[in-house]
Amino acid sequence: MKLSAGDIASALRSIREKGPVVHSITNYVVMNNTANALLALGASPVMAHAEEEMAEMVGIASALVINIGTLSPAWVRAMFRAAEAARKRRIPIVLDPVGAGATSYRTRTAQELIRAVPPEIIRGNASEIMALIDRGAKTKGVDSSASSDDAVALGRALHEACGAAVCISGQTDYTIGKSGVIRGQNGHVLMTRVTGLGCTASALCGAFASVTADPTLAAAEAMAVMGIAGEIAFARSAGPGSLQMHFIDALYNLSDGDIEARARIEAEP
Amino acid sequence: MKLSAGDIASALRSIREKGPVVHSITNYVVMNNTANALLALGASPVMAHAEEEMAEMVGIASALVINIGTLSPAWVRAMFRAAEAARKRRIPIVLDPVGAGATSYRTRTAQELIRAVPPEIIRGNASEIMALIDRGAKTKGVDSSASSDDAVALGRALHEACGAAVCISGQTDYTIGKSGVIRGQNGHVLMTRVTGLGCTASALCGAFASVTADPTLAAAEAMAVMGIAGEIAFARSAGPGSLQMHFIDALYNLSDGDIEARARIEAEP
Amino acid sequence: MKLSAGDIASALRSIREKGPVVHSITNYVVMNNTANALLALGASPVMAHAEEEMAEMVGIASALVINIGTLSPAWVRAMFRAAEAARKRRIPIVLDPVGAGATSYRTRTAQELIRAVPPEIIRGNASEIMALIDRGAKTKGVDSSASSDDAVALGRALHEACGAAVCISGQTDYTIGKSGVIRGQNGHVLMTRVTGLGCTASALCGAFASVTADPTLAAAEAMAVMGIAGEIAFARSAGPGSLQMHFIDALYNLSDGDIEARARIEAEP
16 A cells, blocks of 8 residues: 555545535534535535435435534434445445543444444544443543554554544544555644544545545545645644634645645555 | 615615624524624624524514524424514515425425415525426535526526525526516625535525515625625635635625725616 | 732633533534634533433533523433533533523523522623523623623622622623622623624633632633633734634633733722
């Protein structure tokens, strides 16, 4: 497995040309920013959560992103319906297990979703990924409290258990899939002070998975683009408020040259 | 029918003086930006969606805006209750049929709302408007996939079927009402890369309808103000992130002179 | 009772060191900005509203903030569950009675919450606070339509009725508690043109209550930090859009020197 800056730029170009519809069932906190990030990237966001329209809405989408950040029974039912519809249509599914480990409702919902309809990509922080395997792991809110280095072995275990490419974001982003591990070093720590950039990363995984067939590569491409846009935005920012705004602008303006100059990615078999 | 820059400026002044309460039942994705746009305009937003308080909340409002962007059965019931309360109080109702045509749940809900409590203004993109008449029209997500030119005849058909002023937004904004068609040419294409500016436009239609008696004029005034603020914002923006921010600032600072200098409106009987 | 700029700076430092988890059950309109404000302050926001996970989620929190801005029966049940869990764990509870007085559903919900599980802090505008005592008070939407001067006596009455520190925000912020009244003069009127800065203030009350034992002092600290960050942001803003962004940046960058130079607080027994 190899992933070059050129591959990332080419995938981004493909998103901008095709404008893939990414259906997101995501949490209330981040919906607006997630939709704006998808639009800035060149994708076409759709957000809907009623069981009544799930199959039809998934029917016009090129990828489905399920984020469990604000759950309720009705939404959980809709998530299962959406996942089943996506599986039938063979479009990629991304799962963001926000807060898995923090409550058993979240851990259980994420585990049941994985069991019922295995997603192509699971993206979370180390605590969340660990919670999906090891019920003993504790999550402090929705932030990571485990080092990514400890988690990569567990990520591999989750990949082996369910087949998904597992993306563990943190100072280093690890993507573990069928053909190996990709390490990404892009991004800036101030991004953790903006709510929902992890959720945005999962949404971008959906967009990239609609144009890149290999889920491991798609997730690594998304993380690189997130990180590079975050670095460019950070350089112009005076704090997390302006970082959020410049991040959206940077995503929109991201050029092949930006990706070439900044991508810090390492793949191993 | 005539609509001058002076009329628009005068309506905006009236909103700023009266601070009309605009009750919005809108989708989760855009609530924050919609509320901020109404505040920047000079109106007073209220957002509530529980059946339990619908009649009372509508009771303090000067306009009601119903946006079907994220539906669920409980919200649909609340929308009907709110519309009935608004009709009793004779305050204007604006309907934004977000995603009509994308799923039958949305198309049906919008059609039933129109049938049960005909709104004063319906604002959507061409696909959405077409979906309300022609079940064959397809919506690609919530974006327009039909040209506004094709849609204006259908807009007239919808107006004739239900009596509402029908506003079809796109590169040209068409407002079709009892006394003719108004074409607006303000705005910038980058606005389509910010989520929910269409929803904001519908909210502004509500604010203008609370001060301008003729719904066709009110909708055209709102679209002109949206477009002019968008143009001013675009000139200061580096992408869709900063466009959103400058748009709110521009709405807040919009002067008679800005409107006079930029309004591009054409009315025909 | 005394509250110095040094106390405020010290409480803020303590939040930044500890990163307290603040669990917010808040309205859809403001979730994103509230989470971002808590992150910028140095706290760790959690937002969850399902009864199924309430007790567990409150179990990892250092403060609970309940905001009734967008109610529904399921959310009201979750609010009671969360309040009971917080009471058991003896973590501080903040109640923001958004729109109390506007509908009886809101007034009743806030009153029942106060009766069932008396909060440590209640923060609202004058109309909302009055509505909790005097059913005759009318709220115009969620904005204040009563002067803070009239309201302070009612605030004292509410404090005496339920024991909570009562914070009435307006041009002057009054905090009335066990040991007296604190008047804060920070802030800028343009902050009222940004949706949800009142809700943000309540969330910050939660963060400060997790590090400052006296609820009256905690609320006054939060209001001072809000107001100071708002003033700094206003000086850099061209309107309410940029104010919101600079506000988050200002919260993040707030220094001891800023607080020392700007705090305008007066306490009386």
